[in-house]
Amino acid sequence: MRIRNSVVVITGAASGIGRATALRFARRGTCLVLASRRAEALETLAAxxxxxxxxxIAVPTDMSDHDAVQELASRAVEEFGRIDVWVNDAAVAFFSPFLEVPLRDFQRVIDVNVMGYVYGARAALERMQEQGSGVLVNVASIVGEVPQPYSSAYSVSKAAVRALGVSLRSELTLDRKKRIHVCTVLPPTIDTPFFHHAANYTGRRVVAMPPVYSADRVAKTILGVVEKPVREIAVGRIGRSMVRQHRLMPGQVEKGMAHQVEHGQLSRTEPAEDSTGNLYGPSLDPANAAVTGGWSGRRRTAQRVVLGTALVGVGAVVFGDKLKAAAPAVVAAAASAGRAIRSS
Structure with missing residues (x-):
């Protein structure tokens, strides 16, 4: 698709991946419709x-509200005449043992992360069907492939987003809508304010689990799939490797992920009070209306390569006993790299 002058709707645009994506599209001369719950942050971004x-234009929107999402789509068409690209990115999360999280909070994550994407996809595809063309981009996550402990609802939601993409692509194939595309993007850990404003019931401060990639890396991928649509793409070498290795030896990768979350995502020294984060209202901290969350650094970037080498190395091992023997070593190498990154 030609990017310049295309009409692009981005949800979750106030911070993180959504904000980075808006800025990338802006540099390409697009018409942008920016949505999130933070009106002031959206106005600043629009400027x-x-x-x-x-x-x-800025259109404050709660993605869990079907009528509000339909109004968002209508505003886009009223202002610019069409919708060429719709990026579903708005998401919320909690960190908590499954048996301790309030079920109301679990439901809220599903309402935003699953139903919000459903509402967005419905609004976008209705307009794209009328036009005969368009690209829907759903931002899922690597945890949709390798779910994490303490992030049960978020993991469920991102797996659902992947399934939604497959189902929609199948229907478009049957309807012979060759000029309408549904693309799913799977980011790994990204340097955004996400971890600052997530709900938390673990009693420990949540940090970005290494390896950490930039939000602009994801934004670049999103722009790429709009130009040349693909069904699904993992962001970064580590993300692609995790997807491959989980399909090759799921048990070992899941154990490695559990270890990494326990020791790399929840602080072992800093406590945290229970909080609903931004589940029921946007963060009021201006620092959280930014692209980055302050989780990156040169050492982390360099040591990301070490972790990536450990993970990718598994792919070179042959099947059978050698693969089984290599798996614990890979998990240990990944954990070692994670500990080194945390100390930076």
């Missing part, structure tokens, strides 16, 4: 995008 050469 930034305009300064970069885009036409941009």
């Amino acid at each position: 930034e995008c305009t300064a970069l050469g885009s036409r941009a």
Whole structure:
């Protein structure tokens, strides 16, 4: 698809991946419709995008509200005449043992992360069917392939987003809608404010689990799949490797993921009070309306390569006894790299 002058709707645009994606599209001269719950942050972003050469409007939207999402789509068409690209990115999360999280909070994650994407996909595809073309991008996660402990609802939601993409692509194939595409993007851990404003019932401070990639890396991938649509793509070498290795030896990879979360995502020294985070209302901290969350650094970038080498190395091992013997070593190498990164 030609990017310049296309009409792009981005949900979850106030911070993180959504904000980075908006800025990337703005530099390409698109017409942007920016959505999230944070009106002030959206207005600031719209001004930034305009300064970069885009036409941009801010439409505060709660993605768990079907009527609000339909209004978002209507505003896009009223302002710019069509919807060429819709990026579903708005998401919330909690960190908690499954048996301790309030079920109301679990339901809220599903309402935003699953039903919000369903509402967005419905609104976008209705308009794209009328036009005969368009690209829907659903931002899922690597945890949709390798679920994490303490993130049960988020993991469920991202697996559901992947399934939604497959189902929609199948229907478009049957309807012979060759010019309408549904693309699913799977980011690994990304340097965004996400970990600052997630709900937390673990009693420990949540940090970004290494390896950490930049939000702009995901934004670049999103722009790429709009230009040349693909069914599904994992972001970064580590992400691609985790997907491959989980399909090859799921038990070992799941054990490794559990170990990494326990020792790399929950602080062992800093406590945290129970909090609903931004589940029921947007964060009021201006610092959380940014692209980055302050989790990156040169050492982390360098040591990411070490972890990546450990994971990718498994792929070179032959099946059978040698594979089984190599798996614990790979998990140990990954854990060692994670500990080194945490100390940076």
